[in-house]
Amino acid sequence: MRRAAIGAALLLVVSATSAHASVEAGETLFKARGCGGCHKVNGQGGAIGPDLSNEAAKGHDREWHIKHFLDPSGVTPGSMMPRMVKTREEAGDLADYVMSLGATETAPAPEAPAPAPEEKTEAAPAREAAPAGEAAPAAPPAPPKAVVEAAPPPPAAAPAPAPVSEPSAEPSAERGQALFRKKGCTGCHSIRGQGGSIGPDLTFEGEVAGHDADWQRRHLADPRAVTPGSTMPPFRLSEAETADLIAFLTGLKHRPEDRALSAEAKERFTALGERLEALKARVARAHAKGRNVDDLNVELSAARTRVTTVDEMIRTGNVVGAEDEIKAAEGIAQKLTEQLQAFDAQLRDRVSMAGIVVAGLLFGSFVITRKVRLLVREWDAAEGEREARRARGRKGPAPSEAKQTPPPEVPEATKETSEAPPEPPEEDA
Numbered sequence: 001m002r003r004a005a006i007g008a009a010l011l012l013v014v015s016a017t018s019a020h021a022s023v024e025a026g027e028t029l030f031k032a033r034g035c036g037g038c039h040k041v042n043g044q045g046g047a048i049g050p051d052l053s054n055e056a057a058k059g060h061d062r063e064w065h066i067k068h069f070l071d072p073s074g075v076t077p078g079s080m081m082p083r084m085v086k087t088r089e090e091a092g093d094l095a096d097y098v099m100s101l102g103a104t105e106t107a108p109a110p111e112a113p114a115p116a117p118e119e120k121t122e123a124a125p126a127r128e129a130a131p132a133g134e135a136a137p138a139a140p141p142a143p144p145k146a147v148v149e150a151a152p153p154p155p156a157a158a159p160a161p162a163p164v165s166e167p168s169a170e171p172s173a174e175r176g177q178a179l180f181r182k183k184g185c186t187g188c189h190s191i192r193g194q195g196g197s198i199g200p201d202l203t204f205e206g207e208v209a210g211h212d213a214d215w216q217r218r219h220l221a222d223p224r225a226v227t228p229g230s231t232m233p234p235f236r237l238s239e240a241e242t243a244d245l246i247a248f249l250t251g252l253k254h255r256p257e258d259r260a261l262s263a264e265a266k267e268r269f270t271a272l273g274e275r276l277e278a279l280k281a282r283v284a285r286a287h288a289k290g291r292n293v294d295d296l297n298v299e300l301s302a303a304r305t306r307v308t309t310v311d312e313m314i315r316t317g318n319v320v321g322a323e324d325e326i327k328a329a330e331g332i333a334q335k336l337t338e339q340l341q342a343f344d345a346q347l348r349d350r351v352s353m354a355g356i357v358v359a360g361l362l363f364g365s366f367v368i369t370r371k372v373r374l375l376v377r378e379w380d381a382a383e384g385e386r387e388a389r390r391a392r393g394r395k396g397p398a399p400s401e402a403k404q405t406p407p408p409e410v411p412e413a414t415k416e417t418s419e420a421p422p423e424p425p426e427e428d429a
């Protein structure tokens with residue numbers, strides 16, 4: 001009994017740790033295979049497939065996930081999710097991972113190998129048997145291809161993606177472009193700035209040496225057979241779809257406007273160069289006036305780097321993205337201009353503040369000087385009068401006083417001046 005209990009506990013611990021390990025393995029696979037090209041997890045990833053952030057709550061059990069990973073459209077008719085796993089073990093790790101998403105803790109229940117649901121029982125073993133052989137993981141392309149080709153077309157009830165795939169029509173780059181979106185290629189590939197970045201940018205795929213129609217056909221049918229280790233999934237494509245995609249891919253080339261800037265862009269680029277030169281001078285002036293210009297210089301050199309990039313693009317005759325660079329540099333120039341204007345305004349405020357203080361001081365001292373002078377003059381005048389009265393009272397100047405008393409005209413003169421407006425304060429300034 002006791003031993004059984006310990007054994008059970010041990011088993012629980014072991015299975016819990018191994019479940020955890022497989023969640024980690026699944027997460028690693030999820031990243032390595034580029035599932036994020038089509039699925040968002042916690043805000044990261046593409047939007048072609050459902051958001052998986054809360055996959056635990058969807059209620060699919062482990063077996064459902066494994067079957068789905070091994071044969072997406074077998075489980076979800078019409079699914080454009082490609083088969084991206086090699087073995088049942090990988091599918092199991094991925095199942096553990098996606099079932100942990102959004103769950104507080106992975107429930108141990110799904111470990112029980114529930115018998116496969118009725119729906120696809122006949123098809124499932126065959127599909128699982130093929131890739132389960134782990135003998136050759138390095139050369140896995142064959143099984144998926146075989147599976148894909150052997151699989152019957154999705155039932156008619158499925159959301160009909162078929163009409164495009166009618167054969168006999170001439171290959172059309174336009175239909176190819178629509179397919180490119182519909183099949184989820186955009187989840188991993190960018191064209192002219194639109195799309196994911198798990199796979200290479202395909203803007204000029206039609207000019208890549210060696211990537212002719214034949215290469216594209218082989219690559220689409222089985223990416224790993226052409227590019228060993230490729231994480232691009234093999235797609236279930238009809239002959240007509242393949243032809244349309246090839247027409248689209250081989251037509252992805254430079255356009256005339258990719259080789260040289262438009263007249264309008266050229267003008268803007270020239271103006272930008274001049275503006276940055278002017279800004280450089282203004283930054284130097286701001287520096288001379290005491291501003292710390294480290295931040296401005298960082299911005300300035302970021303803008304100049306973009307200008308250099310565009311210069312290089314023009315030189316090499318490939319100006320794709322040049323307008324974005326110009327726009328970004330213009331944005332920086334605008335920001336710099338505003339920062340310099342703010343500094344100038346600050347400086348002006350400081351100068352006018354200082355002006356007001358100086359003017360206030362000058363005015364104050366002028367008023368005081370004037371007041372003192374007036375007082376002195378008034379006092380002088382009063383004293384003069386008193387002297388005169390005293391002199392008149394005595395009727396004869398005393399020799400001693402005569403020396404001190406100024407001549408009679410002086411008081412008058414002083415009086416006049418004291419009534420006159422004050423002299424300009426120039427001498428004080």
Ligand code: HEC
Pocket residue numbers: 030033034035036037038039048049050052055058060065072073076079080081082084085094098183184185187233
């Ligand atoms: C090219 C786009 C694409 C890629 C790549 C892709 N998926 Fe999907 N996935 C889909 C689409 C579309 C669906 C919805 C149809 C379906 O269920 O098959 C889906 C459905 C799913 C579901 C079921 C969601 C639900 O609850 O309905 C899971 C889980 C899933 N994908 C996981 C993965 C994993 C793991 C990988 C990488 C091995 C992957 N997907 C790669 C497009 C993609």
Ligand code: HEC
Pocket residue numbers: 033034035037180183184185186187188189198199200202205208211216219223224227230231232233235245249
């Ligand atoms: C899950 C991500 C993913 C999806 C979805 C995907 N690709 Fe890819 N693709 C890649 C990766 C990774 C490479 C680089 C390895 C290789 O060449 O296979 C690549 C390479 C390519 C290349 C060769 C690019 C070059 O110049 O080297 C072409 C062309 C291409 N993919 C077309 C497509 C088309 C068309 C689709 C849709 C039917 C598609 N891809 C869907 C990941 C993806």
